[in-house]
Amino acid sequence: MASPITRRLDGNDPNYMFLEMLGYGVSGSVAKVRRVSDGKIMACKAIDCLTNPSFLELGSREIHTWASFSASEKYIAGFAHDVAWTERTQTLRLYMKLYEGGDLRKVITECRHQELPIHPFMATYWAMEIARGLKACHDHGIIHRDLKPANVLLDVPYVYNRMLWGITDGRVLRGDVKTHGKAFLDWFKSPSRLPWCHISDFGFGKFTPAALFSEYYTKGSRGSVGTMGYMAPEVLGEVSARYGATPGVINDVVKNDPKFYGKSDVYSFGCLVYNLCTGRPPPPAATEWSTRILEIPDTYPELFREVISKCVDFNPENRPNNRDLSNGMADAFIEIQNCGLLSDLARVLQDLDSDPGSDSTYINITDLRPEATNLEPTTNMGDPPECQKKLDSALRRALAAGNCDMMALAIELGANVNASAFESSVQDSWFASESTPNVEFPPFRPGVFGAYKNILITSRQYRRVFPLLTAAVFNGQSECVELLISEGASLDHAENKIDALSVTACLGNIRMIDRLVLRWGFDINAKSVNPNYAWREDIPIVSASMVGRREAVRRLLELGASVVIPSDDEGVTPTMLQASPEVTDQWSSLMYTLKSRNR
Structure with a gap:
């Protein structure tokens, strides 16, 4: 993203109204301001370049660097892309989102x-x-x-510390839980937690x-x-x-x-x-x-x-x-x-609801735990295997909806980022009902999946694994792909796994090819299951050529894909297998390109 144009001022900034000072630093100060155009409360970082001219260089560097982040980078402070310079006081002002919790x-x-x-x-x-x-x-x-x-x-301000320690120590102030307990639990469990x-x-x-x-x-x-x-x-x-x-x-x-x-x-x-x-x-x-x-x-x-x-x-x-x-x-x-903090807090809130009129100052956590009352602990999640299934299912649904926040929450709670995109039981029923005209597809079937059902059926027949990462690539969900990889999705090539890069090559998604190879280091010459011919393994450039993805082939060559063309003992190249005349022509053209490149 381009750096914002700096507005030049003679005095006060007419676009903002000063409200109060928030703090001071070595290079200047930060103030709370109100944007005049819409009334939004924001923060203004004022860099004093009069006392130290080198601060202007640092400020300019900060503008250039900070502006390169998109608004979707949620772990980076929000820059409003608005900058002002006052010549008289040699002050550079950067406007940004106000963070109520301070630093x-x-x-x-x-x-x-x-x-x-x-x-x-x-x-x-x-x-x-x-x-x-x-x-x-x-x-x-x-x-x-x-x-x-x-x-x-x-x-947001951090106001939960005493309550959390009270729960951990087994004796929490009733007033703390009344004031902050529900808000904390609601924040943590929120699907859209920011x-x-x-x-x-x-x-x-x-x-x-x-x-x-x-x-x-x-x-x-x-x-x-x-x-x-x-x-x-x-x-x-x-x-x-x-x-x-x-x-x-x-x-x-x-x-x-x-x-x-x-x-x-x-x-x-x-x-x-x-x-x-x-x-x-x-x-x-x-x-x-x-x-x-x-x-x-x-x-x-x-x-x-x-x-x-x-x-x-x-x-x-x-x-x-x-x-x-x-x-x-x-x-x-x-x-x-696993420390039990959240479950203990939930028990305390339940106790408050059942006895709202109590005048006791403290709540003893140990009195509320199941072992203290000889009760069998209960859970709505079932045994650990069942819990894992539900978490993995939640991750699939979040990916199907393209909801990265929900995916992140499911992963934080223990969902497996390397799970299959389809539950085995659902997948079995889906393929078994292939001949049924009005078959009900599983919950994970956004957009493009329907068009590629034959690929999935073939993959199932040959017991190929279709991971969540490959599913995200299949749908072109870049943010979901990056989230899964950042959370540890496997990049290794397995014999029975349909690889994300091979799928990307078959789909001809050039931007995704660049992301996988340049950012995530996928091996461009590693053999994996061919998405269109699940009984064989090929390098991505071959998989792309077999379905006529000419631009993908060209990009893979530019990125250093192998120019050694595999063939069987009789000299038959992969594209001659079940290939249309158009694909065969494109393969011949590709062969000419490769020979030219080798000269």
């Missing part, structure tokens, strides 16, 4: 003042969202270079291939930039001379060589999460992490602590990439939901 640093400070750390349930959830926001930055080719709590904005955390402040942000490829790095023209305590050792110019040596030995460090990797942001993420979990600032030197990481309480999932420990590794090569980080945080949040 994460404010929340950490408030909780520390109350001697009550942020509850692990919320800290893990926020870490998951921030990891997804960081992944969005890197997917756009941007290294943030200043990820810290002050640069994470919260959509993100809480949004990454902001892109003044140090930089477009670079290093954001996309872990082996790349960049050297900033300004040297080492960022905030002390959150800067990776390589950003500070400290590079281990022998990564395999004992960590923390001073002689193993070479200074004055500042580099920025995408994984430098991952280090900053680890520092941020340490601050979030402990309320303490991260250590100023990376060599101190071996002891400091142990301060994250064991109330957090073991997986969570393992991932954070890897994030702050001195060696960038040992840190997780953004995809593994995002998946790891999501898995940790799924794990922490």
